[in-house]
Amino acid sequence: DVADIGVTGMAVMGSNLARNFARNGFKVAIHNRSVAKTEKVIAEHGGDGEFYPSESMADFVASLQKPRVAIIMVKAGKPTDAVIDELAELMEEGDIIVDAGNALFADTRRREAALREKGLHFVGSGVSGGEEGALNGPSIMPGGTKESYDRLGPMFEKISAHVDGVPCCTHVGADGAGHFVKMVHNGIEYADMQVISEAYDLMSKALGMDAPAIGDVFGEWNKGDLESFLIEITAEVLHHTDVTTGKPFVDVILDRAAQKGTGAWTVQTALDLGVPVTGIAEATFARSTSGSTPQREAAREVLPAEAQTLEIADKDQFIDDLQKALYAAKLVSYSQGFDEIAAGAKEYGWDIDLGAMARIWRGGCIIRARFLNRITEAYERNASLPLLLADEYFTTEIAKCIPAWRRIVAFAAASGYPVPVFSSTLSYYDAVRSERLPAALVQAQRDYFGAHTYQRVDAEGTFHVEWSEDRRETKQD
Ligand code: 6PG
Numbered sequence: 001d002v003a004d005i006g007v008t009g010m011a012v013m014g015s016n017l018a019r020n021f022a023r024n025g026f027k028v029a030i031h032n033r034s035v036a037k038t039e040k041v042i043a044e045h046g047g048d049g050e051f052y053p054s055e056s057m058a059d060f061v062a063s064l065q066k067p068r069v070a071i072i073m074v075k076a077g078k079p080t081d082a083v084i085d086e087l088a089e090l091m092e093e094g095d096i097i098v099d100a101g102n103a104l105f106a107d108t109r110r111r112e113a114a115l116r117e118k119g120l121h122f123v124g125s126g127v128s129g130g131e132e133g134a135l136n137g138p139s140i141m142p143g144g145t146k147e148s149y150d151r152l153g154p155m156f157e158k159i160s161a162h163v164d165g166v167p168c169c170t171h172v173g174a175d176g177a178g179h180f181v182k183m184v185h186n187g188i189e190y191a192d193m194q195v196i197s198e199a200y201d202l203m204s205k206a207l208g209m210d211a212p213a214i215g216d217v218f219g220e221w222n223k224g225d226l227e228s229f230l231i232e233i234t235a236e237v238l239h240h241t242d243v244t245t246g247k248p249f250v251d252v253i254l255d256r257a258a259q260k261g262t263g264a265w266t267v268q269t270a271l272d273l274g275v276p277v278t279g280i281a282e283a284t285f286a287r288s289t290s291g292s293t294p295q296r297e298a299a300r301e302v303l304p305a306e307a308q309t310l311e312i313a314d315k316d317q318f319i320d321d322l323q324k325a326l327y328a329a330k331l332v333s334y335s336q337g338f339d340e341i342a343a344g345a346k347e348y349g350w351d352i353d354l355g356a357m358a359r360i361w362r363g364g365c366i367i368r369a370r371f372l373n374r375i376t377e378a379y380e381r382n383a384s385l386p387l388l389l390a391d392e393y394f395t396t397e398i399a400k401c402i403p404a405w406r407r408i409v410a411f412a413a414a415s416g417y418p419v420p421v422f423s424s425t426l427s428y429y430d431a432v433r434s435e436r437l438p439a440a441l442v443q444a445q446r447d448y449f450g451a452h453t454y455q456r457v458d459a460e461g462t463f464h465v466e467w468s469e470d471r472r473e474t475k476q477d
Contacts, residue, residue, distance in 0.1 A: 022049025126182020
């Protein structure tokens with residue numbers, strides 16, 4: 001019982017996480033269902049630090065210092081449940097089981113409740129940054145009890161990414177809060193990736209630029225407000241040449257985007273909570289559209305390709321417009337994502353510091369970006385900000401982008417190019433700030449066919465019109 005912490009699941013993420021702990025001076029117990037993987041980690045990376053490999057789960061647990069901390073890094077769903085059950089059998093009151101995979105927060109809540117009954121702490125923790133992040137410093141979003149964080153926090157903070165000396169890890173909130181926040185992180189990741197791709201698409205199709213030239217533009221953008229990991233890797237990817245054909249790499253990739261589910265979870269949850277995350281939803285549906293092969297084939301056959309690029313008088317101006325539209329659409333996506341976190345916190349009783357979420361996303365994770373500081377500052381100015389977009393920085397920034405954003409969406413619509421995230425975020429922006437919405441008519445229609453009632457602008461109470469009789473208005477109790 002010497003190890004500070006244990007990791008079970010020695011696929012790339014698990015072994016990289018274990019190596020990260022070891023490199024930071026922790027004694028790390030490691031385990032994998034098939035021993036070969038554990039042996040491989042020791043053979044290849046044993047020099048990273050002090051590892052305590054175990055062949056059985058019982059030995060793994062026995063090698064941990066009390067209160068024990070065991071991190072599970074296996075596939076979400078059934079495999080995770082199986083490992084939790086196995087660990088729970090072997091652990092004792094006060095021990096901590098951490099699920100560091102991408103679990104659905106509702107599963108985490110269920111598991112946490114079940115393990116709490118046994119006196120165990122269950123921590124669902126978001127870990128972002130992919131393989132590289134797990135090894136060199138991820139962004140970590142642990143949920144669970146405060147007590148568990150007292151034990152885990154110092155270790156997690158040490159191995160996390162740091163920005164300006166501040167760790168990209170904090171206690172998010174109770175039970176499933178960590179996985180909830182990681183889920184929304186991934187939803188935002190989808191929106192970011194899609195809107196970047198829409199900008200790429202317009203440069204490619206409307207301006208006829210080749211991939212490396214577009215890569216240069218993203219490289220430039222990465223020096224300004226848009227500076228972020230995703231813009232940086234986009235530039236890199238666009239400059240990459242396919243080894244087989246010598247063509248730009250992006251041009252030989254099949255245009256069907258896959259998804260493992262976290263974006264869809266974000267949207268499903270948002271629907272349940274009644275939060276409009278239109279940027280994330282459109283990004284997720286854009287992946288589905290791309291993957292709808294039979295529909296795309298049929299549509300291509302019968303619906304004429306009518307894209308007709310409107311004339312672009314000034315190419316530099318167009319690229320400048322795209323940059324501004326991208327920034328504005330991004331701000332809206334983040335604002336919507338933070339709304340979802342706030343709504344989740346309210347629904348599930350989590351005390352989530354929204355500014356701190358932006359802070360721990362500044363480094364290590366996939367959506368790491370310069371502008372996340374601005375979000376932290378906004379919540380520092382006003383912790384109960386009803387809408388991120390209402391913060392003075394964001395109102396000013398969006399105001400600067402609006403004409404460009406509208407020009408891009410109008411151009412794309414008139415020319416026949418799909419821009420689901422550019423346009424849905426703009427529609428949301430226009431809706432949310434509208435004096436009056438057509439929802440009034442929807443309410444009237446609902447009352448007409450279903451007696452669903454409505455409220456009036458000029459009187460308190462709930463009303464209904466006797467539509468099929470004399471159209472008298474009655475006040476409901
Ligand atoms: C991260 C990533 C990571 C993973 C995504 C990919 O934060 O490190 O989000 O969790 O790469 O789940 O998701 P898709 O396969 O659905 O694109």
